Amino acid sequence: MEYVIEMLNITKEFPGIKANDNITLQLKKGEIHALLGENGAGKSTLMSILFGLYQPNEGKIKVRGKEVKIHDPNVANTLKIGMVHQHFKLVHNFTVTENIILGMEPKNLFVIDIPGASKKVKELSEQYGLKVNPNSKIEDISVGMQQRVEILKMLYRDAEILIFDEPTAVLTPQEIKELMSIMRHLVSEGKSIILITHKLKEIKEVADRCTIIRKGKGIGTVDVKDTSEEKMAELMVGREISFTVDKEEATPKEVVLDIKNLSVKNNRKLMSVKNLNLQVRAGEILGIAGIDGNGQTELIQAITGLRAVESGQLFLNNKEITSESIRKRTESGIGHIPEDRHKHGLVLDYKLEENMVLQNYFKKPMSKSGILQFNIIREYSDRLIEEFDVRSGQGSLTTARSMSGGNQQKAIVAREIDRSPQLLIAAQPTRGLDVGAIEFIHQRLVEERDKGSAILLVSLELDEILNISDRIAVIFEGEIVAIMDAKEADENKLGLLMSGAKEVDSHE
């Protein structure tokens, strides 16, 4: 079998870190080849080398059997290598076509031939089933569509080898399904694909082979159909990973959070939580399952105080908190792992240690008479980093912005759990994380439960809900349509309830 790409024994060093250490990756023509590794394993670096953004310190690259030096992305372009980056590179107030031809505008004497280009874009879009309108502006289309524009950009440049860097991280489940079928279509038309991901399910679904790297080192390449998810996870993390969380039966005690007839409006001033009632007890994990946009965000924001309540009441340990300040709620025992870690969870320009004390910087011992005690803050932050295995370049002094998403999330989890809140609200706590980090966070949530915290988990991932909840509530259009013991729930039943089928139970 001939290889279209061979990256042989690639090593790449950054100051202080070997991002790639003797990695070999061989891509067959017409295959979807997954590149699997934890956050920070060196996947993006390896692909950036192939795309000409970095030069390797050691190793060879062969394209279609011939050894090449890829000095810059232009060389990659002529070798018909294209890449969709983790963060799209699109001009937002340009149209789809304008973005696609950017840098290689077809000239028609003196003017740019937009209509001609637009036609070609349309043809390509139809050929590969992308359904992109060439004349839409980028700012008006969804993230999923923007990704397709990036794909079209590669196709327009006749790329044969397509690199996708974590393409599914930004997509909804529906969009992910569509992307998978687009990728299958692409290989059926003779393209070859390298797919970076740390989601094993996706690899199982579309990939033919999978190359695994761990902490920069090449671990090996496996055939996907002969390898179980568990095995791949183990290869990736370097130890056995349990997908199901070991936990004892819950022993729920008194009611910690009591929500009574709660109604909340969303940003568009529409009622998105409607007359909702719910109780969460000490020592249990209550999972809220639901399709995105059914009021979960507003519900959490109302409980934590980020959003005003229209009507209804909230009680924490029998004390009403409906109109308390956010700080009061935090102080009286609410911890919150927010859905959007960049918007709410972190001050990205602050150092890690400053983020670790974001809620208690003003209290003893972090401050004394209003003066920050930096040595105590440092000790505290170092301890959390150690305990929660938060990895970063410069420990406590790392700027939060420069950390990987998984480690940012671990930092937030560390901060929120360490305050030992009586009520811990975890909104999508593992979004975008690799299996190792997911396992870790799940274990910590269960531990908190066992210590007697009430845990409210909101997640769009049914696996997660089913895995760690003790009770499951299904939210649909702002109402809780069912509450059940986790033992009675399964994916099908929840799926039906989430889409609004109310009479599911009566058929049993």
Next chain:
Amino acid sequence: MNKLNKRYLTIIIPILSVLLGFLVGAIIMLISGKDPINAYLWLFKGAFKGMLSGNLARLGDMILASTPLILTGLSVAFAFRTGLFNIGVTGQMLFGGFVAVLIGATVDLPRLILVPLAVLAAMLMGAVWGIIPGLLKAKYRIHEVVVTIMMNYTALWLVQYFSKLIIPGHFDTESQPIKESASLRTEWMTDVFDGSSVNMGIFLALIAVLVVWFILEKTAFGFELKAVGFNPEASKYAGMKVNRNIILSMMIAGGLAGLAGAAYYIGYTDHIPLGRLPSYGPDGIAVALLGLNAPVGVLFSSLLFGLMSVGKGLMSIRAKVPEELVQIIIGIIIYFAAANLLIRNWIVKLINRRKVKVNSND
């Protein structure tokens, strides 16, 4: 090593901006047939001449010129560090200064009480003038730049109106001067600096540098203000009172500008010139920019600007280079300082290129 590099880069850029400014100035002089070395020599002599032989008058003048700059620069820098762009320094300074002059001209009290009273009142007035844009931003999300620009003109005409009404001067273009006992000038400083009107304003400025640095870097209060500036959403999540902090930031920035007003109108001069906005406001933005919005940086860049504005006189007389050249150099320095990112990228590229070469050699 990485971290060191970064810190080194941060400091090197303003220095490089200054050098580049002088370099471009030299090129302009060469093209117009002047001798740049001679000109720069006189520029520096203009600020330091006589110092070795014990005459500190010029040094005093340089400090005098720097004083209001330090304070307006601090005002801009403080606002900026807490996420606000205070274009309103001008108005806050003028109104603060007006209140100081008003007290200095009309109130009869012993010097020991009168001067602090005037200074405090100026700060308070500046703070009040800062509250308005702060409130509008906090309550209605109206951008502070728009509001503060309007507030500058409001201050200009209100000050003119009240001056004419309450403390009219001998000329139509000036207010009544303050009493000698209300001035920040002191005999001993004038003596030490051989007749220069450098005054206690510099001590106020130095204290302000220290206090602002302390607030921003050491206190929980500063931690909160900066957090709100960087990410109001996350600050809200963390339980901080975002709106209150926006207003407080603008108040403090206004207070610093008001202090600049005191330093200028009852220290540098002794009256309010009517119908004119002080140029220290925009200059404060330049100083803050070059000083990377750090209090110490503001101090140094103010001293540099002070040096140039004092030295340019001698330069134009002795080297026959028009004073405007200094303005050009300052302009260019600001350009380069503002293009911080651009220069940073150049340097990084340069370093990387060298590294690649080293790598391929071995």
